[in-house]
Amino acid sequence: MIDGTRVIDYHGHVGRWERYGMVDDPELLLGAMDAVGIDVACLFHIFHPDGTTGNDLTAKFVARNPDRFVGFAYVSPTMPDRMVPELERAIDKLGFPAIKLYPPYTPWPFNEEPWHPIYEFAQDRGLAIIFHTDHFINSRPRYFEDLAPAYPRVNFVSAHCGNVPEARAEAIAAAQKYPNVYLETCSTYRTPGVIEELVEKGGADRVLYGSDMPLMDPRPQIGKIITARISDEAKRMALGENAARLLGI
Amino acid sequence: MSSLNFSPRVPVIDANVCVGNHHTGPSPCQSPVQLLEEMDFHGVERAVIYHAQGEQISPTDGNRYLEDWLDEDGRLIPQWSVAPVETSMGQIAELHGRGRVRSVRLHDCQSAGLPFLPWGYDDLLTFLSDAGIPLWIPLMDVETDHLVTTLKAYPDLHAVLVGAHYTHALVVRGLLEASPRAVLELSRYEPIGEVEALVERFGAERFVYGSWYPRYAMGPILFYLHHTRMGEDELARVCAGNVERLLGRTETS
Numbered sequence: 269m270i271d272g273t274r275v276i277d278y279h280g281h282v283g284r285w286e287r288y289g290m291v292d293d294p295e296l297l298l299g300a301m302d303a304v305g306i307d308v309a310c311l312f313h314i315f316h317p318d319g320t321t322g323n324d325l326t327a328k329f330v331a332r333n334p335d336r337f338v339g340f341a342y343v344s345p346t347m348p349d350r351m352v353p354e355l356e357r358a359i360d361k362l363g364f365p366a367i368k369l370y371p372p373y374t375p376w377p378f379n380e381e382p383w384h385p386i387y388e389f390a391q392d393r394g395l396a397i398i399f400h401t402d403h404f405i406n407s408r409p410r411y412f413e414d415l416a417p418a419y420p421r422v423n424f425v426s427a428h429c430g431n432v433p434e435a436r437a438e439a440i441a442a443a444q445k446y447p448n449v450y451l452e453t454c455s456t457y458r459t460p461g462v463i464e465e466l467v468e469k470g471g472a473d474r475v476l477y478g479s480d481m482p483l484m485d486p487r488p489q490i491g492k493i494i495t496a497r498i499s500d501e502a503k504r505m506a507l508g509e510n511a512a513r514l515l516g517i
Numbered sequence: 518m519s520s521l522n523f524s525p526r527v528p529v530i531d532a533n534v535c536v537g538n539h540h541t542g543p544s545p546c547q548s549p550v551q552l553l554e555e556m557d558f559h560g561v562e563r564a565v566i567y568h569a570q571g572e573q574i575s576p577t578d579g580n581r582y583l584e585d586w587l588d589e590d591g592r593l594i595p596q597w598s599v600a601p602v603e604t605s606m607g608q609i610a611e612l613h614g615r616g617r618v619r620s621v622r623l624h625d626c627q628s629a630g631l632p633f634l635p636w637g638y639d640d641l642l643t644f645l646s647d648a649g650i651p652l653w654i655p656l657m658d659v660e661t662d663h664l665v666t667t668l669k670a671y672p673d674l675h676a677v678l679v680g681a682h683y684t685h686a687l688v689v690r691g692l693l694e695a696s697p698r699a700v701l702e703l704s705r706y707e708p709i710g711e712v713e714a715l716v717e718r719f720g721a722e723r724f725v726y727g728s729w730y731p732r733y734a735m736g737p738i739l740f741y742l743h744h745t746r747m748g749e750d751e752l753a754r755v756c757a758g759n760v761e762r763l764l765g766r767t768e769t770s
Contacts, residue, residue, distance in 0.1 A: 271521045289686030289708030296710045303744045305519045456682065456705065458733040460545055460555075482709040483683060487741040489707075491523070495559060495736025500521045 270305040270494075273504040276511035277301070277309040277486055279398065279427055279454045279478025282326045282339075285315075290483045294332055300486050301336070307508070308517070309481065310398075312340040312368035319343035319354040327362045338517065340368040340398065345382035346375075355389050365515045366396040371406035379411035387415060390422040396514050398425040398452065401439060403432050409439035416446035423514055425450040425476060429466060431457050436465070443470040450514065453506070454478040454489050463496035463506075472502035476511050523740050524560045527753040530594075531556070531564040531735065532760045533653070533679055533704050533727025536586045537579070539569040545731050549586050549593060556592070559735045563592045565727075565760065567622050567653075571598025576605045576624040580612075594764065596653060600624040601631070601641045613648060619764040620651045620677075625658040633659040635670045642671045651675035651763045653702070661688045668696040675763055677725065681706040693719050700759060704729035704738055713746050721751035725760045 269275065282292050301309060311329065313322030319342055326339040341358030343351045358364045367390060371378040378399055390397055401409045409430045416424055426439040429451045443449040451470045453463060466475045477493050479486035493506050511517075536552065538544050546552050556564055566586055571579020576598035583595055599609050599621040612618050623633075631637045633654075645652050654664065654676055668676055679702045681689050686708050693699060693715070703712065704727040716724060726742055728735040742755060 270519045273521075287687055288683045289711060290683075291709070300709055303746075456707065458705075458737050460731050460734040462734075484707040485709040485711070485741065487744050488737040490519075491737035491740030492734060494519065494521065494523050495734065495740055497558070503521050 269307060270507060274308070274508045274512065275306045275477070275490070276508045276515075276517075277306050277479050277481065278425070278452055278476040278511050280309045280311045280481045281483060282311050282313040282329045283315045283322070285483065288483060292329065292482055294329065297482055298333065298336060300481065304487050304490050306486055306490065308336060308338060309486070310338045310340055310366070310511075310515075312342045314342050314368065314370045314373065317344040317346045317373070318350055319347070319358070320350070323354065323358045323362060323364070326364075338515065339364045340366045342368045342370070343386060344370070344374060345386070346373070348382060348385070352385050352389055355386065359393065359395070365517065366398065368398050370400045372400060372402075372404065374406065377406050377408065377411060379414045387419045387422060391419045394421045396423040396425060398427050401426045401428055401430045401435060403430065403435040409435055409442055412439070412442035412449050413445060416442060416448050420448060423448045423450060425452050427452045427478065428455045429453060429462075431455050436462070440466065440469045443474045450474050450476055450510070452476045452478040453492060454480040454484065456484065458488070458492055463492055464498055467498045467502045467506070472498070472505045473510060475502070475506040476514070477507050519744065523736065523743070525739055525743060525756065527749065528757045529561045529726065529739060530757040530760050531561045531728050531730065532677065532725040533702050533729045534564040534566045535569050535572065535729065535732065536566045537569040537582055539572070540574055544569065549588050552586070553588065553592060555730065555735055559739060561735060561739070562757070563594055565594045565596050565620065565764070567596040567598055571622070571624060573625065576600050577608050580608060594619065596620045596622050598622050598624050599641065600626055601638050606641060606644070610644070613650070618650055620653060621645065622653040623655065623658065625655070627658055627660065633663040633667055635667055638667065642667070642674055646671050646673040649675070651677055653677045653679050655679045656681055656685060661692065665692065665695045668699060672698065674698065676700070677702055677763065679727065680704060680729065683708050686711070689715070690718070693723060699723070700725055700763065702727040703742070703755075704733055712742065716747055716751060716755075721747065721754045722759055724755045725763075726756045
């Protein structure tokens with residue numbers, strides 16, 4: 269809790285990538301979360317294209333601290349036959365409330381046909397999907413302008429909000445046009461004024477705090493929100509209220 | 518525990534602030550007044566500043582432009598850019614002669630083919646070692662192996678290693694082990710739990726707060742440092758004491 273607001277970190281990982289210092293030790297995550305008042309972190313495992321392997325690891329990780337972590341389902345169109353069955357399993361049996369997608373690990377921009385069975389599944393269930401977004405061809409936030417009107421029951425979350433200015437502008441433009449597009453804040457690009465820009469142009473009700481932990485420590489990432497020149501009300505929305513609404517938790 | 522609003526508990530000197538425009542585009546901060554306002558907003562008392570032109574184009578011109586940013590009450594502390602060429606070293610020697618050099622920053626010469634090795638930098642590093650002038654070294658502008666080799670060759674040099682990123686996670690500990698006088702600037706070092714782990718392993722005296730504003734926002738790393746397991750004395754050293762000690766090694770401007 270921060271000043272009475274339940275804090276939800278919308279972007280975190282299960283898995284290890286030691287060469288970058290990423291270790292999914294729950295004590296490390298909880299220690300950093302507790303130091304700044306993060307109540308809940310959303311986690312996903314993106315290193316296995318079958319989905320099942322990573323989703324099971326996510327479920328196991330979450331089960332050790334179910335009041336602190338929420339798992340998201342991961343699937344990849346590189347194994348198309350497994351996508352929808354694995355989503356059904358992850359949502360219905362593992363209890364995950366949302367989906368994570370990672371276009372850089374595939375050959376396709378995320379508005380292309382191989383991805384659409386995922387969107388149809390999410391449309392049927394009314395689920396949120398968080399996408400890695402950046403300025404490369406597979407991950408451009410402008411694709412939300414194709415998807416958001418086509419799948420109005422899906423909430424589309426732009427992770428990293430595109431990272432760089434030109435892609436960030438695309439994410440903001442999509443959020444301005446469609447009520448089911450959200451802007452997530454984690455990035456190593458901690459450019460001054462970004463949080464203020466997201467709130468001012470995209471709307472405080474669309475901004476979601478995320479950290480990318482354990483690749484990155486959640487403390488400087490939440491510091492971006494706390495030290496931004498935005499209202500306390502906007503901070504509360506970004507830190508947890510929007511995520512709680514999106515996930516129904 | 519956190520609050521929706523943050524102010525530092527200890528005095529703060531930002532060890533890494535860039536002023537002026539890069540050749541690639543304008544800075545969001547166009548004047549000393551704006552910079553001081555930003556520092557006031559985040560509770561930063563003083564800042565070590567260098568000029569953007571000195572980073573990528575000309576260290577001598579950058580240093581001339583830096584003069585326009587220096588305020589009368591000394592909150593903005595000049596850091597002069599330097600390259601191992603006659604014009605640049607002559608300028609630094611002249612400034613040093615007037616007691617105005619408290620630190621210098623390495624201009625990127627690796628991209629022009631000059632590795633950071635003793636054969637290319639001996640005159641400069643000998644001068645800095647003898648004068649007790651600390652050298653800020655951006656990690657992306659030097660090869661790690663060259664850095665270790667060269668810092669070992671100049672054991673009296675005080676180096677501040679700038680801009681470690683999570684992509685440096687494999688080399689940071691080795692660098693600090695191999696270079697006992699080296700200090701790590703923390704503006705973008707975010708692997709989870711690593712600030713606490715490094716402070717426990719090497720001691721708080723080996724680390725300094727820097728934001729690298731306006732490349733990065735000034736507040737997030739400062740907020741982070743205030744929410745670690747560091748004690749108040751350690752926090753005070755990282756946020757200001759260590760850089761004061763480094764800058765105090767030479768004459769004041």
